Amino acid sequence: MTLKVKTSKIVLLVLGGLLIAFVVKMIDLYEQTGGVPDTLVSCVLGGGLAELALTAWITVSKVKKGAGENDRPDPLN
16 A cells, blocks of 8 residues: 655645744844844745645645546446
8 A cells, every 4th residue: 555645735744844944043033133034024924825825726626626536437337
């Protein structure tokens, strides 16, 4: 039995890890300097949100189409 991992799950895990690391680094930067680069924070978090929205949109459109692996026609019928 092989374990198939969807690409979207990998993307979401990597994105979540990167955003957590980014937030931790920004907290560290704030403690050191008393400020953070607001433009960088808004761009990174906005890009992460856009990626999450696109992934959700792709998933919803696939579900609406019924393009799942179990929806293949049975070759014997």
